Amino acid sequence: MHRLDSRLALCASFVRKGARLADIGTDHAYLPVWLCRCGVCPSAIAADINPAPLESGARAVAEAGLTDKIETRLSNGLREIRQDEADDIVIAGMGGDLIAEIIGDCAYTQDKNKHFILQPMTRSENLLRWLDANGFSVLRQDCCTAAKKCYTVILTAYTGKTAAHDALYPYLGELRPQENETHRRFVYAHIERLRKKAKGDSRFDAIADALANRVGETR
Numbered sequence: 001m002h003r004l005d006s007r008l009a010l011c012a013s014f015v016r017k018g019a020r021l022a023d024i025g026t027d028h029a030y031l032p033v034w035l036c037r038c039g040v041c042p043s044a045i046a047a048d049i050n051p052a053p054l055e056s057g058a059r060a061v062a063e064a065g066l067t068d069k070i071e072t073r074l075s076n077g078l079r080e081i082r083q084d085e086a087d088d089i090v091i092a093g094m095g096g097d098l099i100a101e102i103i104g105d106c107a108y109t110q111d112k113n114k115h116f117i118l119q120p121m122t123r124s125e126n127l128l129r130w131l132d133a134n135g136f137s138v139l140r141q142d143c144c145t146a147a148k149k150c151y152t153v154i155l156t157a158y159t160g161k162t163a164a165h166d167a168l169y170p171y172l173g174e175l176r177p178q179e180n181e182t183h184r185r186f187v188y189a190h191i192e193r194l195r196k197k198a199k200g201d202s203r204f205d206a207i208a209d210a211l212a213n214r215v216g217e218t219r
């Protein structure tokens with residue numbers, strides 16, 4: 001069985017035992033194969049918008065002998081996944097804006113029992129902003145390093161609450177950069193990007209400074 005890298009392993013660790021999984025943008029279907037093979041998930045839908053990755057996913061499922069548990073399905077986001085088919089939904093390896101679009105495009109994402117495990121490759125701040133504004137609460141957030149890059153994984157569910165978070169929240173989420181080195185690395189990467197953006201728009205410098213101050217960095 002293909003071993004999960006630490007990014008997908010972190011996503012896998014957020015999936016509830018016994019949850020029926022939908023993996024949106026599954027590509028090689030590594031995650032559903034792993035979770036069904038380990039017995040965490042009784043069944044899974046491995047979905048992708050493109051036929052080529054889905055074929056490679058279907059091969060991995062067949063090689064693992066899991067065709068009775070994992071269905072591969074062509075789907076743009078959650079459009080072809082019915083509300084009663086999955087409990088935990090993973091959307092990993094896409095940009096934060098696209099992940100927000102996929103959740104916003106589907107009415108049943110407001111089902112409070114569903115868990116969303118989100119792993120934005122870029123613009124995680126936009127995704128956190130969107131979740132916050134649309135009644136989704138972050139239940140857990142963690143970071144990991146894979147191939148020398150730092151990633152975050154967000155576990156969220158719809159609660160209908162819109163919390164009064166400050167302007168730094170999209171960059172910090174529920175991370176604890178003062179206590180956790182990987183969280184700190186992730187937030188530093190935000191600070192670096194903000195300082196680059198500040199060369200074109202000095203307003204970003206104030207956010208970078210406030211963030212650095214919160215993390216405990218001295219310039």
Ligand SMILES: C[S@@+](CC[C@H](N)C(=O)[O-])C[C@H]1O[C@@H](n2cnc3c(N)ncnc32)[C@H](O)[C@@H]1O
Binds near residue numbers: 008028
């Ligand atoms: C970089 S791969 C990520 C694979 C895996 N989820 C991971 O994190 O390693 C992104 C996958 O998302 C698929 N994808 C992009 N947009 C999508 C959409 N709107 N709905 C479903 N799948 C999509 C792509 O075809 C591609 O296979």
